[in-house]
Amino acid sequence: MRSQEARSSSSCAACKFMKRRCTPHCLFAPYFRADEPNKFAKVHKVFGASNVTKILNEVPEPQRQDAVNSLVFEAEERLKDPVYGCIGAIASLQDKMFQLQHDLAVAKARLARCSSRASYASCSTTSPLMMLDGEFGLTSFDDFMVVDQGGLTTDFRQHPFP
Amino acid sequence: MSSTRCAVCKYFRRRCPSDCVFAPCFPPDNPQRFTCVHRIYGASNIGKMLEELPMHLRVDAVDSLYYEAKWRIQEPVYGCVGIISSLHRQIHIAQTQLAKARAETAFLRANVVAAKTMPSSGEFMAQQNSIDNGLDDQSNPWFY
Numbered sequence: 001m002r003s004q005e006a007r008s009s010s011s012c013a014a015c016k017f018m019k020r021r022c023t024p025h026c027l028f029a030p031y032f033r034a035d036e037p038n039k040f041a042k043v044h045k046v047f048g049a050s051n052v053t054k055i056l057n058e059v060p061e062p063q064r065q066d067a068v069n070s071l072v073f074e075a076e077e078r079l080k081d082p083v084y085g086c087i088g089a090i091a092s093l094q095d096k097m098f099q100l101q102h103d104l105a106v107a108k109a110r111l112a113r114c115s116s117r118a119s120y121a122s123c124s125t126t127s128p129l130m131m132l133d134g135e136f137g138l139t140s141f142d143d144f145m146v147v148d149q150g151g152l153t154t155d156f157r158q159h160p161f162p
Numbered sequence: 163m164s165s166t167r168c169a170v171c172k173y174f175r176r177r178c179p180s181d182c183v184f185a186p187c188f189p190p191d192n193p194q195r196f197t198c199v200h201r202i203y204g205a206s207n208i209g210k211m212l213e214e215l216p217m218h219l220r221v222d223a224v225d226s227l228y229y230e231a232k233w234r235i236q237e238p239v240y241g242c243v244g245i246i247s248s249l250h251r252q253i254h255i256a257q258t259q260l261a262k263a264r265a266e267t268a269f270l271r272a273n274v275v276a277a278k279t280m281p282s283s284g285e286f287m288a289q290q291n292s293i294d295n296g297l298d299d300q301s302n303p304w305f306y
Binding site for chain 1: 202203206211215222230239240241242244246250252257260263264266271274277
């Protein structure tokens, strides 16, 4: 009597692709579902089934899903860019990072200049009498306290960003 | 048999033909390059990939395959994709910091402009003193 397994209609995508019997202990079945045939096709084209088997066997079971996801990503990148693959993506991200670091350095330098200008501006528009603690609420130039015409103070030390 | 077999043909102990697709990319003095790539991709997959590429790009392709294979061997779960994730995180942090610095700068500039357009403190004090002392208050009998 032929085993139920041979007639199983729930072959994983890998076994369907390789036209073989999908056993209950199939290594690929948990990660390559039958409704995602392209996923295995990409990985097979770049790495080959036997190499994927070796890689998955080296990885503990709880981490195999992550390993498969990263293999699929690498295969997709390699198929998109056959020369540079993921390395091209890394180079592009590094360029973006260098540009951001440069922009951040410029923005921080501007912020430092604005901070000193803001301190100077609050000093030049402030009578020495307003430096007295308590009367108008100003205690130091570093506090970024602003006095409005009603004499109320607003504390802008609470930055909007965490 | 050629006395200058490429690393691939040496590995497989076979003759290295003059038109060997691997020879330009896998010199015999660097056997580790091939063993690394072979372990992850397999020689036949490498051969197919190289045959689909123009000659002048094959060495670059093998270089990138070699780096990816090395990372995969060192980090079997994530390979070089771990580096991509890490870069995405760093970029996100840098973008947040940049937005914050620019927002703070814009705020301070607005503050400086507002402080400059407000009446000077001397005038403000004079107004306060005059009101307090009733100098402008016509109902105050002092005027009369």
